[in-house]
Amino acid sequence: MATRMKLKLKTVFVLYFMVSLLGLVYALMQLGQRCDCTEHDMPKDRTISRLRGELHRFQEQIRKSEATKQPQKQPAKPTIFVITPTYARLVQKAELTRLSHTFLHVPQLHWIVVEDSPHKTPLVTDLLVKSGLTYTHLHMPTAKDRKLQEGDPSWLKPRGVEQRNEGLRWLREDRRAQPGGDNQQGVVYFADDDNTYSLQIFEEMRTTERVSVWPVGLVGGMKYERPVVEGGKVVRFHTGWRPSRPFPMDMAGFAVSLKLVLANPESCFDGDAPMGFLESSFLQGLVTMDELEPKADNCSKVLVWHTRTEKPKMKREEALQAQGLGSDRAVEV
Amino acid sequence: MATRMKLKLKTVFVLYFMVSLLGLVYALMQLGQRCDCTEHDMPKDRTISRLRGELHRFQEQIRKSEATKQPQKQPAKPTIFVITPTYARLVQKAELTRLSHTFLHVPQLHWIVVEDSPHKTPLVTDLLVKSGLTYTHLHMPTAKDRKLQEGDPSWLKPRGVEQRNEGLRWLREDRRAQPGGDNQQGVVYFADDDNTYSLQIFEEMRTTERVSVWPVGLVGGMKYERPVVEGGKVVRFHTGWRPSRPFPMDMAGFAVSLKLVLANPESCFDGDAPMGFLESSFLQGLVTMDELEPKADNCSKVLVWHTRTEKPKMKREEALQAQGLGSDRAVEV
16 A cells, blocks of 8 residues: 555656656746847837937936036046137027037037137127037137128138137147146147038047048038048048148148147147138148048048038018118027 | 655655746746847847947936936926928038937937938938937928929929928828827927027927917028017017918928827928918918917027028039049048
């Protein structure tokens, strides 16, 4: 009786052992299989785009919340000092507005805005205060004999010369006043207020050792102008006009290390330089073609565009003003 | 002896039963968990999984930082659906680039980009994928007889009509397909790709009940056009041309609630409307002047500008192309 009981128990035990072993093996096999990711049914690009969007919003949220808390402890990226000359005109506020939206996405950017004006204007002052950017607001009127007159073609006299030089002057003085070992760390870029900048161009220029260069789109009557790179070196320039100029490049196509700017305290833009030689007048004393650092995938990518905004027509405004029905002058445009 | 044997076997059996049961339960729990799709070695899947991971870390970071502050219960903001018609031209990439930088600062924005093209172009596709925005990419070619010809003045035929209507069609269909009570929550805005938008205008329009309105700068030969508000109501329009039009406003000067768009499934833009009546053709069936909701401080602030970008001259490009020295066509501008 006891033996039979023992046998029965043994059988049950063995049976249970077999069944449970099979179950475990099956479960383990399932674990090893590839996932069934039902979410992947959604077009993947849309998912990626949605996630990127959400990520960006979180980053913004964190950036804002960190700004109110302790100072961020990021590995110190070199600051990009962007010098932007600007002058009063109908589209000024619009241009500076969209430019500020681009700069807001760039970490460690210090905007040096230099008004072509005998004083700081309320429009620019207010815009900078509200911009959320780190900035310095300067002004420097263009000498009368150098100023473009109404109706002059835009190429007759170079614009923004005194303003860029004032930006350089401030920067040199400010850096001297900043104690510490990393007061020479940084990059200087001259960004006019009507151009269009990708975000990538700022990361390209951030590693500038002396002078970095890249293509500029829609400039000089060309689809793009660019340095031509062979074996990692700039060997000539693709340009539609006088390629023999020392540096036949647009202002938007290069950045200079702060160190180099500080080591050459007299380097500046020459307002009397012949047409098309303004960039060369500044770069000539700083660098040779051989030393230029090609960025943007060996100058094969257009990451900045020389866009120009149309001057708005004011025909109807003038007609209404003649009848005393013009737009309210108190409304800032 | 036999009893002891029986007892021993029983103990072993029970022990084994317990252990294997625990193993099974654990294995089954593992099976029930969400898949970790990182093993998918396709680049897109990897990107998605990486983004999800980052998103999760950000969510954690925000949760922690919020936990240290007072609990922030943000009510779900209505999504702004921005419909942007766009067409291939030299400045297209530049325009869409800077526009995307503005939109990236706006929470809960869904960009509906409609190309005037028989197919989606690689340029726009790539730009959207990399933009970091939530978007929908559509295309709809303009009928030949409605298309502006080279040299036509820009006012001859309205541009973007079929594209805006395609955006509306997609939106209506998509909302029908989205179940849930808040699928009617949202605001629709028509944003051309060359205008300039402040960030504030999006927060102004977000509370649109039916149709909200505000001034537009640099439009219609005027410093600005705007609805004139008296006692909180729009009573007439400040415009330089035919103020008697039903809604003498620019496309950039109004937003419509999604609810109203869905409640009027036939409302769209009439490409055959006389010049200057395109906005009216859409709004007439939706709202009366009396019902318009003035924003931007009773329409006293200009928060959006009708900027236009110059068509770049390609004289030197053409001259060089004639010599076989033109810009590389493979380089995207």
